[in-house]
Amino acid sequence: xxxxxxxxxxxxxxxxxxxxxxxxxxxxxxxxxxxxxxxxxxxxxxxxxxxxxxxxxxxxxxxxxxxxxxxxxxxxxxxxxxxxxxxxxxxxxxxxxxxxxxxxxxxxxxxxxxxxxxxxxxxxxxxxxxxxxxxxxxxxxxxxxxxxxxxxxxxxxxxxxxxxxxxxxxxxxxxxxxxxxxxxxxxxxxxxxxxxxxxxxxxxxxxxxxxxxxxxxxxxxxxxxxxxxxxxxxxxxxxxxxxxxxxxxxxxxxxxxxxxxxxxxxxxxxxxxxxxxxxxxxxxxxxxxxxxxxxxxxxxxxxxxxxxxxxxxxxxxxxxxxxxxxxxxxxxxxxxxxxxxxxxxxxxxxxxxxxxxxxxxxxxxxxxxxxxxxxxxxxxxxxxxxxxxxxxxxxxxxxxxxxxxxxxxxxxxxxxxxxxxxxxxxxxxxxxxxxxxxxxxxxxxxxxxxxxxxxxxxxxxxxxxxxxxxxxxxxxxxxxxxxxxxxxxxxxxx
Amino acid sequence: xxxxxxxxxxxxxxxxxxxxxxxxxxxxxxxxxxxxxxxxxxxxxxxxxxxxxxxxxxxxxxxxxxxxxxxxxxxxxxxxxxxxxxxxxxxxxxxxxxxxxxxxxxxxxxxxxxxxxxxxxxxxxxxxxxxxxxxxxxxxxxxxxxxxxxxxxxxxxxxxxxxxxxxxxxxxxxxxxxxxxxxxxxxxxxxxxxxxxxxxxxxxxxxxxxxxxxxxxxxxxxxxxxxxxxxxxxxxxxxxxxxxxxxxxxxxxxxxxxxxxxxxxxxxxxxxxxxxxxxxxxxxxxxxxxxxxxxxxxxxxxxxxxxxxxxxxxxxxxxxxxxxxxxxxxxxxxxxxxxxxxxxxxxxxxxxxxxxxxxxxxxxxxxxxxxxxxxxxxxxxxxxxxxxxxxxxxxxxxxxxxxxxxxxxxxxxxxxxxxxx
Numbered sequence: 001x002x003x004x005x006x007x008x009x010x011x012x013x014x015x016x017x018x019x020x021x022x023x024x025x026x027x028x029x030x031x032x033x034x035x036x037x038x039x040x041x042x043x044x045x046x047x048x049x050x051x052x053x054x055x056x057x058x059x060x061x062x063x064x065x066x067x068x069x070x071x072x073x074x075x076x077x078x079x080x081x082x083x084x085x086x087x088x089x090x091x092x093x094x095x096x097x098x099x100x101x102x103x104x105x106x107x108x109x110x111x112x113x114x115x116x117x118x119x120x121x122x123x124x125x126x127x128x129x130x131x132x133x134x135x136x137x138x139x140x141x142x143x144x145x146x147x148x149x150x151x152x153x154x155x156x157x158x159x160x161x162x163x164x165x166x167x168x169x170x171x172x173x174x175x176x177x178x179x180x181x182x183x184x185x186x187x188x189x190x191x192x193x194x195x196x197x198x199x200x201x202x203x204x205x206x207x208x209x210x211x212x213x214x215x216x217x218x219x220x221x222x223x224x225x226x227x228x229x230x231x232x233x234x235x236x237x238x239x240x241x242x243x244x245x246x247x248x249x250x251x252x253x254x255x256x257x258x259x260x261x262x263x264x265x266x267x268x269x270x271x272x273x274x275x276x277x278x279x280x281x282x283x284x285x286x287x288x289x290x291x292x293x294x295x296x297x298x299x300x301x302x303x304x305x306x307x308x309x310x311x312x313x314x315x316x317x318x319x320x321x322x323x324x325x326x327x328x329x330x331x332x333x334x335x336x337x338x339x340x341x342x343x344x345x346x347x348x349x350x351x352x353x354x355x356x357x358x359x360x361x362x363x364x365x366x367x368x369x370x371x372x373x374x375x376x377x378x379x380x381x382x383x384x385x386x387x388x389x390x391x392x393x394x395x396x397x398x399x400x401x402x403x404x405x406x407x408x409x410x411x412x413x414x415x416x417x418x419x420x421x422x423x424x425x426x427x428x429x430x431x432x433x434x435x436x437x438x439x440x441x442x443x444x445x446x447x448x449x450x451x452x453x454x455x456x457x458x459x460x461x462x463x464x465x466x467x468x469x470x471x472x473x474x475x476x477x478x479x480x481x482x483x484x485x486x487x488x489x490x491x492x493x494x
Numbered sequence: 495x496x497x498x499x500x501x502x503x504x505x506x507x508x509x510x511x512x513x514x515x516x517x518x519x520x521x522x523x524x525x526x527x528x529x530x531x532x533x534x535x536x537x538x539x540x541x542x543x544x545x546x547x548x549x550x551x552x553x554x555x556x557x558x559x560x561x562x563x564x565x566x567x568x569x570x571x572x573x574x575x576x577x578x579x580x581x582x583x584x585x586x587x588x589x590x591x592x593x594x595x596x597x598x599x600x601x602x603x604x605x606x607x608x609x610x611x612x613x614x615x616x617x618x619x620x621x622x623x624x625x626x627x628x629x630x631x632x633x634x635x636x637x638x639x640x641x642x643x644x645x646x647x648x649x650x651x652x653x654x655x656x657x658x659x660x661x662x663x664x665x666x667x668x669x670x671x672x673x674x675x676x677x678x679x680x681x682x683x684x685x686x687x688x689x690x691x692x693x694x695x696x697x698x699x700x701x702x703x704x705x706x707x708x709x710x711x712x713x714x715x716x717x718x719x720x721x722x723x724x725x726x727x728x729x730x731x732x733x734x735x736x737x738x739x740x741x742x743x744x745x746x747x748x749x750x751x752x753x754x755x756x757x758x759x760x761x762x763x764x765x766x767x768x769x770x771x772x773x774x775x776x777x778x779x780x781x782x783x784x785x786x787x788x789x790x791x792x793x794x795x796x797x798x799x800x801x802x803x804x805x806x807x808x809x810x811x812x813x814x815x816x817x818x819x820x821x822x823x824x825x826x827x828x829x830x831x832x833x834x835x836x837x838x839x840x841x842x843x844x845x846x847x848x849x850x851x852x853x854x855x856x857x858x859x860x861x862x863x864x865x866x867x868x869x870x871x872x873x874x875x876x877x878x879x880x881x882x883x884x885x886x887x888x889x890x891x892x893x894x895x896x897x898x899x900x901x902x903x904x905x906x907x908x909x910x911x912x913x914x915x
Contacts, residue, residue: 169776169832177831181776184837188615198630206614206872303711348711378679380658388540390617393659399715400660400673401722402680408698408719409683416685447712453701460697464689479685480694488701489715 007032009445010344013494014299015039015333016090018357018445040148040330042089049087050079050126059085059359062370069124070131070138071117071234073107074373076124077383080140081369084356095147095329096140097352098298101394103158103190104386105139105167113166117234122163123384134224135237139163140384151291151323152282155190159278160240162221168389171221173213174246183212185389191281193290203286204255211252215266215273218247242271256284282323288315295329300338301346302395310337345447345493348395351379353494354407358486361444362414363421371413378406399492411486419479423471426478430469433461433477440481446490453488460484533757534895535750535766535817536637536663539795541774542616543821544835545842546861546877547781547788548589549603553582556861560828564779564835577605579857586781588792591800592846599852600803600812601844602914604886606856606869608840608879612823616774616837619822624662626884626903636887637765638666639902640895650721651728654756655767656749664767670717671767672725677733677752682726699723728761735759738808742797746770750802758809764895770794773821777832803846812848816894816915818886819844824877827861827870839876843886845914849894855914856881885909 005028012019012027016039019027027035038044052058054067061067061078069079080093087093111119121131125138137145139161146154158164164182165171173179188194192203222241252273253265258280266273281287292314296306314331321327332338349357355372376382380403386392415422429439437457441449449457461467461477485491551557552568553576571584572593583605585593595601609628613619621631634642641653641664653671655664664671674680682698684691702719706712735755741747749768756763772791780786799817806815824841840859859869859877871878884907888899892908893915900906 169834172777172832172834174831179776179830179832179834180836181774184614188617194615194618198632209614346711348715378658378675387659388616396711396714397659399718400655400658401670401718401725402673402675403658404715404718405680405682405722408722409681412683412685419685450704450706452704456697456700459700460693463693463697476686476690480690483685484694484697484701487698489712489719492715493712 006341006344007339008035010339011035011039011333012090013353013357013445014094014338014347016094017084017353018360018494020360021443023360036330036333039091040326040333042092042148045088047089049083049089050128052086053079053082057365058082059364060366060368060370062368070126070129071120073111073116073120073123073384074370076120076138076140077373078369079124080383081352081356081372084352085359085364085369091329092144092147095325096143097350098295099143099147099154100140100383101386101391102294103139103143103164104389104391105163105384106386106388107384110163110166114238115234118236118238119163122161122166122238132224132235132237134239136162136239146325148326148329149324151318151325151328152279154325155186155278155282156275158190159186159216159219159274162238162240165219165221165240170216170219173217173219174243175214175217175248178210178213178217178248180209180213183216184209186278186281187212189390191290192284192286196286196289203284208254208256211254212277214248214250215252215277218243218245218271219274220246244270247271247273254280256280283319288318291315291318291328295332296337297347297395299329299332300335301343302348303346307337310335347494348398349492349494350392350394351376351381351398351403351407352383354379354492355410357445357494358411358414358491362482362486363418363425365418365421367414367417371417372410375406375410375413379403379410404492407492408487411483415479415483415486418482419475422478422482423475426474430474433458433467436461436474436478437481440478440485444482444485444491446485446488447493449488449490453490457481457484531762531764532814532894533753533764533766533811533816534637534890535753535768535815537799537817537819538661538663538767538769539773539791539819539821540620540769540771541821542619542823542825542837543773543841544775544779544788544825545605545821545840546824546827547779548586548792549583549605549842549858550586551581551583551858551861553580554858554861556827556863560861560863562829563833564781564829566781570782574603574854577854577857581858581860583854583858586788586792588789589796591796591803592844594800595803595846596852600848600850601846601852602850602855603853604843604845604855604881604912604914605858606840606877606880607820607843607883607886608824608877609882609884610879612839612876612879614823614837614839616822621662623820623822623883624665626887634667635661635663635665636902637663637767638669638671640891640897641669641671641765642666643897643902649762650724651756651761651763653765653767654753654763656752657767657769661767661769664765670721671765672721674725674729674752676748677729677755680722680726680729680733682723695723728759731759732756732761737801737805739801739805741801741805742794744770744794744798746794746798747801750798751805754802754805754809754811757806757811757815770798775825775834776830776836777834779829779834799846807848814848816845816847816849816890818890819846820883826875827859827877828875839871840879841877843883845886845890847915849915851914853914855912881909881912882907885912889915 008028069075168182170182224237292311293306317331429435550566550571570587573584622628624635625631626636655673684694702716732755741751753766779788781788825835825838863874888907891897891899
């Protein structure tokens with residue numbers, strides 16, 4: 001079962017969540033270019049993953065009564081993990097994760113306001129959800145539907161997204177008493193950023209924040225078909241609405257261009273002002289480079305800053321294509337920087353990446369993704385609950401002693417659960433500790449081990465036994481050595 | 495911000511990996527010195543604390559003018575007297591525990607602390623308070639730089655971070671601080687039992703001991719694993735700690751319970767990091783009702799701090815304890831249209847402990863919207879700082895930790911008027 005296709009495995013780790021042995025073999029067979037095509041133009045692949053939840057042959061979910069991923073946040077988390085393990089469109093899920101981090105919105109604040117059922121719907125209701133009439137899809141579905149669409153369209157949808165209108169208080173932003181929360185973050189975090197580097201001038205001023213807040217006055221949340229007197233009624237549908245009576249009609253002037261050609265005062269009026277402003281944010285000369293740097297760290301290499309030539313090329317694709325993220329991401333995945341072997345394993349695995357890759361590579365028969373939810377919290381990444389609007393502290397920031405122990409202990413839970421499957425799979429390779437280790441390292445895909453830690457793994461296989469390959473021995477050692485690889489520093493990179 | 499953090503760690507990990515390899519005997523030394531050594535507990539209120547609701551300048555008419563619906567009524571505040579500027583101030587009504595500490599002279603309140611041209615960004619603001627460097631807030635933190643000055647290699651439990659992410663304040667070029675959110679789950683498990691589990695821990699420990707110098711990012715993760723293995727057993731002793739009081743079941747309560755446990759067990763920790771969030775109160779701040787957002791924030795803060803204060807006092811450790819509280823910025827002087835407050839400038843710091851000279855430091859702002867008001871800025875929308883927060887850090891470094899503030903802060907921020915410690 002040798003893999004022997006480092007480039008395809010690298011592609012699957014970055015543009016997906018790693019591959020099961022079968023998935024790697026399949027993509028290696030069609031060739032690299034076709035593999036990129038299949039990942040990026042993912043509409044070719046069936047969108048059937050939700051239908052496979054609960055079907056034998058897949059990782060399990062744990063139900064408490066009915067499985068309700070549209071209204072229970074625990075089940076929504078399970079559904080998303082299931083999709084990461086089994087989607088035939090892995091890049092779509094990977095980009096959904098990227099956008100979830102970029103437009104970081106946390107469930108808890110919404111649940112505090114509207115209760116858990118409504119909050120889960122706002123975060124995660126699927127297209128197929130048969131909920132209250134006119135209830136929009138959840139935020140994560142926006143990220144899936146627009147995963148590789150126009151960044152401008154996505155930004156507008158996010159600005160009107162009920163979860164975002166609660167999270168950054170847009171629902172409360174009204175004429176006379178504007179609310180700056182969304183206005184600030186749309187510039188600081190969602191588009192241009194504060195400044196390109198510590199030595200660059202700021203991209204916007206405090207007066208810009210105040211003016212932008214006034215632009216979005218009236219972009220509010222409405223409740224369809226209000227029931228009795230209870231705003232927490234779980235049957236209510238909350239949706240975006242524009243209220244012209246709450247819009248500040250005064251003049252808004254910015255320190256950067258709103259219109260091509262240099263107009264800095266918004267001239268349109270009404271709801272269109274917000275659209276003009278968001279388009280200006282997309283056009284801003286720092287937005288393309290900022291997205292390019294973020295994509296470099298996400299897809300290519302986070303150990304080094306993005307080369308200027310890469311930033312120029314990718315932000316060039318961004319502006320030339322009118323913010324078409326499919327063109328942008330294609331330019332990233334086809335870049336020489338992406339395929340350079342120095343980029344292999346040059347990225348710290350996010351906790352969900354670690355968990356999903358471990359499941360895909362270790363096996364899942366009889367395992368439930370529910371068992372990953374508490375460990376993910378301890379590793380520092382609970383889905384739908386980023387720590388703040390800046391998303392997670394990625395890279396080396398994931399690795400604290402407590403977080404590392406949580407990774408090791410999740411690996412113990414998984415391998416303990418899979419020990420019979422691991423023994424059966426390892427049986428053909430049981431001749432010596434060396435053959436078992438070679439098989440294990442081939443099945444998993446850690447960064448290559450230097451010889452000292454490699455010898456430590458062998459030492460573990462030999463410890464307490466003179467090797468016979470007996471069933472009892474194989475049951476303990478196949479799970480044990482898989483655990484040690486998953487728990488190793490080498491495995492914490494993708 | 496994240497980009498800077500990444501490049502910084504990249505440059506620093508090679509050296510970083512060295513000090514985690516502290517020889518085991520140092521732990522014994524630390525243990526021997528343990529319980530009688532001074533501790534600093536850094537308490538971060540994340541989100542930008544509305545200090546004007548925490549320490550209320552109720553004697554200033556502007557306070558009620560600028561905050562028609564979210565002001566705390568004069569009759570409700572816990573009065574603590576007039577500050578040096580003659581303004582009557584009081585604690586938030588829910589801070590009854592801190593009022594007791596104040597009355598015992600063990601709580602110092604430093605009004606209007608901040609810095610010039612305050613950032614209104616959460617992330618940049620946090621980085622500035624963490625590095626104590628407003629002009630280049632992307633390097634190591636001020637506590638990280640303190641840890642670097644201690645005789646190296648230091649014991650891996652010299653610092654203890656009670657949250658999962660390493661805050662920039664603790665970040666150093668070569669000293670790592672373990673993250674131990676809950677001592678009870680800080681353990682190593684294995685798919686097997688008995689000897690196999692023992693072999694697994696031994697092998698995992700050995701694997702983590704390799705330092706691949708050509709791959710500093712791998713060394714960094716190895717060092718993290720190594721620190722975990724080196725601290726497991728001592729942390730387990732803290733998990734068994736039985737406090738003298740009942741702590742609230744909040745995150746802050748659990749964190750401070752662990753801090754007290756570590757102090758009582760004398761495991762050698764000098765610096766603890768604790769934090770509590772939810773202070774980004776843009777809407778429905780509601781400081782006056784028991785279910786109101788800001789009221790609950792004050793309840794979380796007060797209950798946890800009072801339990802901790804009482805516990806360490808019962809354990810005879812109050813004189814070795816100093817709690818330093820900060821937030822990344824204060825909030826606007828005036829309320830917004832959703833009964834909340836937007837991002838502002840100067841805030842209020844608090845210092846609590848057995849060695850503290852309690853009382854009011856600094857003066858409250860005059861919140862009236864008058865021309866040329868020297869205590870406000872940005873069109874009288876924000877509080878202008880009076881005490882540079884770095885002078886508070888300097889005092890803590892020089893007078894409590896016995897470390898040279900001018901070296902660590904890269905400048906002389908000493909302020910002889912700040913006599914809180």
